[in-house]
Amino acid sequence: MGKKLNIDDSIREKLDGFSAAPPLHVWDGIQSQLDGQRKKRRMAYVGWISAAAVVLLAFIAGWYFSGKSVVEEPVMVQQQTTPESNQEPAVSPQDKNIEIAVDQLAGTQEINSNEENNYETIADNKILAEVELPAQQNKSESRQVIAARPEENYSFLHRIEAIFTTNQSNVSLAKKRNETKIQESFTADKMLIAANLQNLNEQKQQEHGWIVGAQISPGYSSHSASHNESYARNMTYESDNGGSNIGGGISVQYKTGKRLRVESGIYYAKDGQKADNSFNLFASRNDMLYEAAPNASYDASTPGFSNVVQTGSGGSGISMNSTAGVIEMESTPRGANIAAKLESSKDATADVLYADGEFSQVFEFVEVPLYIRYSVLDKKVGIELLGGINAGFVIGNNAYLDNNYGVQNIGSTADISTLNFSGTLGIGLNYALGKHFAVALEPRLNYYLNSINSNPDVDYRPYRIGIYTGVYYEF
Amino acid sequence: MEDLKKIISGCASGKKRAQEQLYQLFAPKMFGVCLRYAKDSTEAEDNLQEGFIKVFQNIGSFRHEGSFEGWIRRIMVNVSLEKFRKQHVLHPVEDVSIYEGQNVSDDILAGISAKELIAEIQQLPPRYRMVFNLFVIEGMNHQEISEEMKITVGTSKSNLARAREILKRRVKELYGDIEKTSNYTAGWVKN
Structure with a gap:
């Protein structure tokens, strides 16, 4: 027994401190595995952050719209988009569901096609890999080879298609293309050649290229505004801080790299604000009692409008301070009355205009954007971030009064600049339908960087949240 | 540190x-x-x-x-x-009560490099190798090994004995002859 222990001790002594330098590829394997885990974690973060951002945006949009649909009465003829605004909160969560479902579907499709088409080739590759490493020293490498192949193989059918279709001189080949033919040509050499060719094709296609798109955007517009005190004293009161509307346009993108794109195009958008300065809200009830003209339908419970106006100033019509600027009316609108404001002896031209109904101002813009898009995820389902500036040209500037006589165009807002600039931020979610087409859902925020009213008393900056929905075609 | x-x-x-x-x-x-x-x-x-x-x-x-x-x-x-x-699924337990004792001197072992010894250990049947390592090098007792490897204490003991015998025989076969003339007697004396 003693002898046995002796041998054990000798062996232990010999082996305990034994060390041997492992081959270099072990460290490489460890590193690549750790990197893979890091990447996975990072991708998970990006995925969650993007998803959270989209949910947040959708929530904010939904919240605005739902709030609006309660307050708003369908009063403006021009704003035909009220029904859309009501649908909006319902639509966006549904869209999200569809996105998720489609995503899952896409995932399973990928797996299926892998298994069906490439089972044998994976096995081949495994054998090849093992032959290349006869000492069996690099299991991890061979595993990587096996792991990398299915991705290449998956798109093999697509690649064949792409080669044939891009090779336009070879029309007959494109016609002959069918599944069985491709199956027959499944030899390792052909695959490699096809893969190499396709890599070249794809590089050309992916690195640079053009994408055109068309979008329609139900949206919510509002503004931030400030005014100097003397202007604000006689200003209308906003009844509604924002409104729903519809915009849209076409876009052109140019790929400058794998992830970056520059975009321009032309978009139409509408913005406006309303004023229904009720007796209770702004002008004091006593004012009205003194100043009411005989025909005024004065009833504290009925929403009506009254505001100080200037008559005959500058030789024309009536002007009234509103949030977006001075509304200039050529004559007294139908259904409205003007009463002399007797107390304000300081200002001989000050009168009070009152009417049942609601005033509104509407501005229409044509915007030419310059955006940068960055692709966060470029798979079947893609995620993009976009940002940039727009040159916004005011093409419509009208003021309306909506009362018992219908919607009257009563004039326009003074001092509106024709050219303005706005900034845009957005997130794009797109889903590829085949090689060229993609559908997209892009919540965007557009904010005017300058006051669109050049009157120094008024600072009026519209902003707009739109859910841009559309299609893209990639050449 | x-x-x-x-x-x-x-x-x-x-x-x-x-x-x-x-x-x-x-x-x-x-x-x-x-x-x-x-x-x-x-x-x-x-x-x-x-x-x-x-x-x-x-x-x-x-x-x-x-x-x-x-x-x-x-x-x-x-x-x-x-x-x-x-x-490795469990192998049937062998009765190793009758293994012929092999005499291997320390000096034979001293003449073998760690690398050669490891090569011999690698040749052992998997479970013998495990038990041998755990007992001889890690210093575990049979109770601990039996828990670690989900085998009985008896199996652990017999596996260890068997591993030792195989190793000794291999060492003797491969390296014993070279050392025989110079160290064999010394080995006997020592023991």
């Missing part, structure tokens, strides 16, 4: 440089451990890689209380045992 602490905390916060330093420090010794438990160097490399991934994943839970080398070594042994459990 301070350096090692720094390296460990660097690894815990996922710093690549620290991971590389730690690997440089411990990989050769741990490769030695893995080689003893594996059937060949490829399996040892696999286990070393897997072990270090585990080390980096769990290094945040190391509390600087025991020896770090002991901790890392334990991980390597565990990975090797896990691999063994996955690969």
